[in-house]
Amino acid sequence: MTASTRLRIRLFGDLSLTSRGEAVGLATSAAPIIGYLIVHRDRAVPRGELAGALWPERSDMRARRCLSTALWRIKSHAAMHELIDCSHHEMLRVNWRAARWVDTVMFERRASTILRTAPEMLDEVQYRQLRAAVALYRSDLMRSSDQEWAMIERQRLRHLHLDALFHLAHAAEARGDMQGAIGFGRQLSALEPLREDAHRLLMRIYVSSGNRAKAIEQYRICQGELSTELNVDPTAETQALFATIIGDAQPSVAAPEDRRAASLDALSARVRYARRAIAAADLRLVDALTLVQRAQRVADPF
Numbered sequence: 001m002t003a004s005t006r007l008r009i010r011l012f013g014d015l016s017l018t019s020r021g022e023a024v025g026l027a028t029s030a031a032p033i034i035g036y037l038i039v040h041r042d043r044a045v046p047r048g049e050l051a052g053a054l055w056p057e058r059s060d061m062r063a064r065r066c067l068s069t070a071l072w073r074i075k076s077h078a079a080m081h082e083l084i085d086c087s088h089h090e091m092l093r094v095n096w097r098a099a100r101w102v103d104t105v106m107f108e109r110r111a112s113t114i115l116r117t118a119p120e121m122l123d124e125v126q127y128r129q130l131r132a133a134v135a136l137y138r139s140d141l142m143r144s145s146d147q148e149w150a151m152i153e154r155q156r157l158r159h160l161h162l163d164a165l166f167h168l169a170h171a172a173e174a175r176g177d178m179q180g181a182i183g184f185g186r187q188l189s190a191l192e193p194l195r196e197d198a199h200r201l202l203m204r205i206y207v208s209s210g211n212r213a214k215a216i217e218q219y220r221i222c223q224g225e226l227s228t229e230l231n232v233d234p235t236a237e238t239q240a241l242f243a244t245i246i247g248d249a250q251p252s253v254a255a256p257e258d259r260r261a262a263s264l265d266a267l268s269a270r271v272r273y274a275r276r277a278i279a280a281a282d283l284r285l286v287d288a289l290t291l292v293q294r295a296q297r298v299a300d301p302f
Contacts, residue, residue: 006100007083011035012107013139019079029054029070030080032150035142037084037094038102039153044091053149104157107136111164119170127171130164137161162192169201178209193225196238203241215245 008018015031017024032054037045051063058066071092074080082098110133114126122130141154165188172180185202192198199222206215219234219242226232233239 006098007079008101009034009038009099009103010138011038011102011104011141012137014144015142017080024077024079027070027073029066030074030077031142032145032147033067033070033074034083034094035145036149037092038099038104039149041094041105044088044093047090047092050092053147056147103136103138104141107133108157108160111160115160115163115167119167120174122171127168127175130168130171134161134164134168162188162195165191166198166201169198169205173201173205173208178205181205182209189221193221194229196222196226196235199234200238200241203245207245212245216242219245 006019007024010016015026015035017026017034033050036050036053047064047067048060051067052060055063055066071084071086074084075086080098082095085093085095110129114122114130114133117126137157141157142150143154145151165184169181169184169188172178172184182202182205185198185205188195188198189202199218202218203215206212206218219238222234222238226234234242
């Protein structure tokens with residue numbers, strides 16, 4: 001396989017492959033295999049583990065048979081025949097000589113490295129690289145997959161993306177690029193409206209830009225999101241910042257002990273509401289999985 005025929009793989013959004021600039025058609029069973037092996041790229045994956053992760057509703061024998069068929073289809077594809085290393089019969093991994101470029105790998109390498117440096121200390125090269133990393137994140141990882149391994153990795157990379165946006169907003173502010181800082185802050189707030197540090201960041205940037213009215217509006221947005229979704233007020237830190245912005249010399253929570261107590265109360269309330277939401281979601285998921293398993297048993301009685 002020459003360098004020009006190596007694959008470019010995207011996992012953000014729906015998994016897709018291109019070779020020589022042309023899209024590579026994927027069998028339905030191929031995408032999760034490729035995705036799983038890339039997600040677990042730090043080790044060789046046993047066939048039994050992969051079969052169990054991708055076909056959990058089937059017996060071990062049938063799951064392994066499904067895996068063998070799917071691997072045969074990948075191996076039979078002219079553009080993908082070298083992508084999976086099966087040289088050790090029971091162990092599988094990605095052949096990185098065939099995978100030329102993977103968006104999630106590039107994103108994570110750039111972002112995780114640069115996030116170790118304080119945002120105000122980023123040089124021009126690091127700043128550009130972090131912006132390029134964020135641009136790779138077109139959508140959540142393998143958004144059509146509802147398998148547990150994909151959902152876990154999806155959340156991990158999503159949080160890394162949010163942290164990168166927060167870092168970029170701080171870095172832009174430190175550079176005096178207030179419009180850039182506002183842009184990154186608004187992206188972050190739109191993706192995670194319950195993240196108060198993003199709202200506080202925008203409030204400070206608006207004030208620094210001379211737009212006190214927008215800072216007050218941002219506080220109201222934060223207040224509304226928390227009230228609607230969690231039925232709680234903003235934390236003491238956010239309230240204190242708002243009091244400073246509106247010129248209140250006597251913030252509603254003044255003593256450090258009171259601020260800590262209020263923060264703990266707010267966190268406790270959020271935990272309670274989050275637990276209720278998770279419990280309700282779990283019940284809906286169990287119901288959905290039960291229906292799916294019933295349908296699969298009817299379609300595949302053996």
